[in-house]
Amino acid sequence: MSYSNLFIIAIRALVRNRLRAILTMLGIIIGVASVIAMLALGEGSKRSMREELSKMGTNMIMVMPNFQRRGGVSLGSSSSNAIKMVDVLALRNEATYLAAVSPEVRASGQVIYGNQNTQTTIYGVSEEYLGIRKLVISNGRIFNSQEVKSMAKVCILGQTVVENLFGTGTDPVGLSIRIKNLPFLVIGVLEEKGESGMGQDQDDLILAPYTTVQRRLAAIDYINGIYASAVSEEKSTKAKTEMEEILRRTHKLKDSDENNFRIMSQSELMETMSSMMSIMTYLLGAIAAISLLVGGIGIMNIMFVSVTERTREIGLRMSIGGRSQDILKQFLVESIILSILGGLFGIILGYIIAKGAGSLMDTKAYVQTQAVVLSFVVCFAIGVFFGWYPARKAANLNPIDALRYE
Amino acid sequence: MNKTIIEINCLKKDYHVGEVTVHALRGVDMKIQKGEFVAVMGVSGSGKSTMLNILGCLDIPTKGDYFLDGVDIRTLSKDELARLRNQKLGFVFQAYNLLPRTTALENVELPLFYNSSVKTKERKERAVRALEAVGLADRMHHMPNQLSGGQQQRVAIARSLVNDPVMILADEPTGNLDTRTSFEIMELFQDLNDRGRTIVYVTHEQDIARFATRNVVFRDGLIQRENLVTERIFAREILKTLPIENIEEFDT
Numbered sequence: 001m002s003y004s005n006l007f008i009i010a011i012r013a014l015v016r017n018r019l020r021a022i023l024t025m026l027g028i029i030i031g032v033a034s035v036i037a038m039l040a041l042g043e044g045s046k047r048s049m050r051e052e053l054s055k056m057g058t059n060m061i062m063v064m065p066n067f068q069r070r071g072g073v074s075l076g077s078s079s080s081n082a083i084k085m086v087d088v089l090a091l092r093n094e095a096t097y098l099a100a101v102s103p104e105v106r107a108s109g110q111v112i113y114g115n116q117n118t119q120t121t122i123y124g125v126s127e128e129y130l131g132i133r134k135l136v137i138s139n140g141r142i143f144n145s146q147e148v149k150s151m152a153k154v155c156i157l158g159q160t161v162v163e164n165l166f167g168t169g170t171d172p173v174g175l176s177i178r179i180k181n182l183p184f185l186v187i188g189v190l191e192e193k194g195e196s197g198m199g200q201d202q203d204d205l206i207l208a209p210y211t212t213v214q215r216r217l218a219a220i221d222y223i224n225g226i227y228a229s230a231v232s233e234e235k236s237t238k239a240k241t242e243m244e245e246i247l248r249r250t251h252k253l254k255d256s257d258e259n260n261f262r263i264m265s266q267s268e269l270m271e272t273m274s275s276m277m278s279i280m281t282y283l284l285g286a287i288a289a290i291s292l293l294v295g296g297i298g299i300m301n302i303m304f305v306s307v308t309e310r311t312r313e314i315g316l317r318m319s320i321g322g323r324s325q326d327i328l329k330q331f332l333v334e335s336i337i338l339s340i341l342g343g344l345f346g347i348i349l350g351y352i353i354a355k356g357a358g359s360l361m362d363t364k365a366y367v368q369t370q371a372v373v374l375s376f377v378v379c380f381a382i383g384v385f386f387g388w389y390p391a392r393k394a395a396n397l398n399p400i401d402a403l404r405y406e
Numbered sequence: 407m408n409k410t411i412i413e414i415n416c417l418k419k420d421y422h423v424g425e426v427t428v429h430a431l432r433g434v435d436m437k438i439q440k441g442e443f444v445a446v447m448g449v450s451g452s453g454k455s456t457m458l459n460i461l462g463c464l465d466i467p468t469k470g471d472y473f474l475d476g477v478d479i480r481t482l483s484k485d486e487l488a489r490l491r492n493q494k495l496g497f498v499f500q501a502y503n504l505l506p507r508t509t510a511l512e513n514v515e516l517p518l519f520y521n522s523s524v525k526t527k528e529r530k531e532r533a534v535r536a537l538e539a540v541g542l543a544d545r546m547h548h549m550p551n552q553l554s555g556g557q558q559q560r561v562a563i564a565r566s567l568v569n570d571p572v573m574i575l576a577d578e579p580t581g582n583l584d585t586r587t588s589f590e591i592m593e594l595f596q597d598l599n600d601r602g603r604t605i606v607y608v609t610h611e612q613d614i615a616r617f618a619t620r621n622v623v624f625r626d627g628l629i630q631r632e633n634l635v636t637e638r639i640f641a642r643e644i645l646k647t648l649p650i651e652n653i654e655e656f657d658t
Contacts, residue, residue, distance in 0.1 A: 400459045
């Protein structure tokens with residue numbers, strides 16, 4: 001039988017049984033679409049988690065004073081005076097795995113502009129702080145070392161503070177605000193950062209030189225913590241060990257003494273997160289496997305039933321001169337056409353479902369090429385095989401047995 | 407006119423149904439000449455349908471020789487048998503066996519699809535001619551469910567004719583039809599036979615057998631008797647005497 005005849009016969013057979021063809025295709029469409037949509041949503045949420053994390057600064061290392069206890073009462077960590085500016089200087093001078101180090105002094109209080117006021121936290125930091133925390137100045141400038149040295153009353157505002165004090169549409173750079181009754185010149189505004197992964201507003205802050213905050217606002221001689229960044233994410237564990245050694249030395253701790261500070265690195269947090277991610281990856285893989293299995297069984301059933309149902313037709317075709325291979329080729333072409341069409345529609349539908357569900361669930365769906373290829377190939381293979389296999393069984397019967405098949 | 411197209415010697419066919427072996431044919435000898443019009447008769451279980459299926463190469467004999475148009479069937483492969491069915495035989499079934507939701511024309515074209523020497527244009531022309539030959543020129547684009555039983559059987563006959571076979575085999579072609587329509591189908595067969603076509607058909611009705619030129623009666627897997635039909639009936643004459651009941655159009 002010539003190929004053109006083969007195609008005419010196969011297409012006529014499909015068109016003749018439009019409903020059956022559509023139902024068969026539907027099995028394949030659903031199989032492919034469900035796998036693609038599931039994997040796209042999973043991959044999307046995985047990616048957005050990772051993005052969230054890297055926004056926090058992947059190389060960041062924090063040093064906090066340890067909890068102080070006096071007579072069994074925990075005084076918390078912020079009242080500790082264990083960490084001082086000399087620690088920062090020692091780290092800057094000695095550490096080899098650190099790219100930047102900044103002190104952090106915190107003060108909170110009322111901020112006033114005109115008749116507006118708000119309560120916020122003022123962070124006393126050095127210039128390096130912005131790089132370490134991945135903060136960006138959208139307007140204005142960062143304070144210089146001269147201003148740090150002279151305890152200048154300059155500050156940089158987070159977006160929430162700007163909104164609370166100035167409303168929208170006003171450029172606060174160059175204006176003067178009062179922080180705890182001291183006049184401060186606004187020299188810069190931070191770019192909006194949004195909520196953190198934990199739901200905390202990361203824009204409700206004011207940055208000022210650490211000297212200013214330490215002396216003029218908090219009136220302390222110690223600092224509340226140190227923020228540093230390792231030279232790279234891979235080096236952050238080494239950087240952490242190195243920091244511990246340096247700090248123990250500057251704190252003059254004996255070998256038997258416990259640390260009076262705590263060091264936390266972002267990469268440790270990342271590790272916890274990434275193990276969660278890999279669990280999620282496995283979960284997604286399992287979901288994909290199950291959807292493929294279910295889709296595959298669906299395709300198998302409908303193909304098997306629809307071909308078996310046509311045993312009499314196969315008998316007739318053989319009785320008027322169709323050879324077994326002609327019959328087989330016809331069914332193969334039919335199931336290839338159905339599988340390809342079903343697969344393509346399935347990819348489109350999967351894409352639509354992924355995008356639709358993604359926008360409903362507020363996560364970005366990410367359709368991966370592997371998922372598309374995997375689901376298409378598996379469903380195609382199952383579709384073609386189970387179109388071909390029962391046809392082969394029928395085509396191997398004597399024509400008369402196929403004709404009499406009930 | 408005296409060319410033998412079928413020669414069968416000591417043909418046997420056994421069926422295995424579970425443990426039991428059924429001897430459907432127990433050693434049949436038969437000859438059919440070109441241009442003959444043979445009715446194969448017998449009660450159910452006599453082996454007549456088995457005989458016809460073997461003649462049509464739809465089934466394979468257990469033992470014995472079968473020469474069709476000089477070819478020894480036993481030496482042929484499955485594919486060669488398929489080609490033989492495609493090019494030398496035409497089969498008409500009791501249940502018509504038309505493809506549903508397929509026009510009469512496409513149903514008739516079907517055997518030619520399996521013959522690669524027939525080109526697209528020729529295929530269509532031959533199908534049209536075959537349908538004209540059975541008087542269905544005006545029903546070419548009808549689906550089987552839009553045709554009466556008699557018309558469906560005519561489409562089936564057209565399909566069996568389209569490959570210009572040496573012989574038409576019909577298994578109870580009138581079994582599903584009323585008397586008048588049966589006679590019309592037999593009229594068509596007689597016309598075809600008059601034009602030289604060899605026809606073998608199976609029937610269990612005495613009346614229908616008398617349209618043939620020769621009767622072969624089977625009983626218990628053997629030929630019980632063979633005789634030339636002495637008082638042959640001609641369908642065209644009988645149809646003239648029958649009242650024209652115009653039920654055919656509605657009978658589907």
